[in-house]
Amino acid sequence: GKAGVTGEIEFRNVSFKYPDATDYILHNISFTARKGETVAFIGSTGSGKSTLLNLIPRFYDATEGEVLIDGIDVKKYSQEALRDKLGYVSQKAILFSGTVNSNVAYGREAMHSADEALKKAVEIAQGTEFVEKMEEQYEAKIAQGGTNLSGGQKQRLSIARAIYKNPEVYLFDDSFSALDYKTDRVLRSMLKKEIKDATTLIVAQRIGTIKDADRIVVLDDGKIVGMGTHQEL
Ligand code: ATP
Secondary structure: OOOOOOEEEEEEEEEEEEEOOOOOOOEEEEEEEEOOOEEEOOOOOOOOHHHHHHHOOOOOOOOEEEEEEOOOEEEHOHHHHHHHHHHEEEEOOOOOOOOHHHHHHHOOOOOOOOOOHHHHHHHOOOHHHHHHHHHOHHHOOOOHHHHHHHHHHHHHHEEEEHHHOOOOEEEOOOOOOOOHHHHHHHHHHHHHHHHOOOOEEEOOOHHHHOOOOOOEEEEEEEEEEEEEEEOOO
16 A cells, blocks of 8 residues: 555444335444454355445445544545545456556556556466466457456456555455465465555455455344454354
């Protein structure tokens, strides 16, 4: 992350139901992810992990309680300020018609292929090998939706996009699921080394993905039913 900035995430008694729904999906969720910490969220399908993460970029707003970044309610940030702080990687990689380059640099100034920061982001995301195998490398064409790439390749590029942005806070919503175990492990250890100042929230299915998290939050039916390290749980 950038020097001199923070990136603490706090949920304070957050409950949530989707607009027009009657049932609450999240019940009285409270936790803090301090600057530089990795906090992982596990729980069965439908327990509310993605929903919880989605409240941070304000895809939805908490029905009750507060979601805070550095002690300030997310509702108080401008869209732009919020977007700048967060590197969100969704469950399903979203790629656009363009090049490797334009997809990784998305939302920033288009960079030329020799951009070292962009190459570094692709490297951390374990994408260098497949990108440099393509004839046009960083200028290789990506079809709308990334239909000319495998699921794992798409995930690597969307992870690279978040890394290239250099945010204060990473939000990974099950973003490693299409990677094989070895790639998953190498990617996360490189990421940890490179982004140690950034706060990282990870929704994961595999235990391996979250074993080294500073804290694991276990969700069941929208409630926190456990919190601790892998050792403690
Ligand atoms: P998974 O591991 O399968 O991704 P999850 O723990 O991330 O599951 P969520 O995707 O947050 O769970 O879903 C929690 C609950 O919210 C589910 O019952 C789901 O049906 C419901 N839900 C999710 N998205 C919406 C939506 N847009 N509108 C209404 N209900 C929704």
